Amino acid sequence: MDDLTGLRWRKSTRSSSNGGACVEVADHISGVVAVRDSKDPAGPVLTFPPSAWRAFVADVTERA
Numbered sequence: 001m002d003d004l005t006g007l008r009w010r011k012s013t014r015s016s017s018n019g020g021a022c023v024e025v026a027d028h029i030s031g032v033v034a035v036r037d038s039k040d041p042a043g044p045v046l047t048f049p050p051s052a053w054r055a056f057v058a059d060v061t062e063r064a
Contacts, residue, residue, distance in 0.1 A: 004034070004045060011038055027053070 007026040015022040015038070022038040033053040035046045048056070 007034060009036070009041070025053075 008028055009024040009026050011022050011024050024036050024038045024041070026034040027050070031050070032047045033050055035048070035053075037043055
């Protein structure tokens with residue numbers, strides 16, 4: 001994914017407002033979920049197929 005213009009980023013509902021280690025996700029894009037560090041919005045972005053992202057979230061949620 002080259003053009004990140006116009007992505008709508010959102011933080012996890014579990015993120016605190018104290019500037020801690022948070023990620024932001026843009027998942028309204030067809031065929032991809034984009035993830036970035038909220039403290040470095042101009043930094044690198046990781047992208048995943050939606051199925052891989054769902055599996056990751058399910059695994060993290062199960063372990064929490």
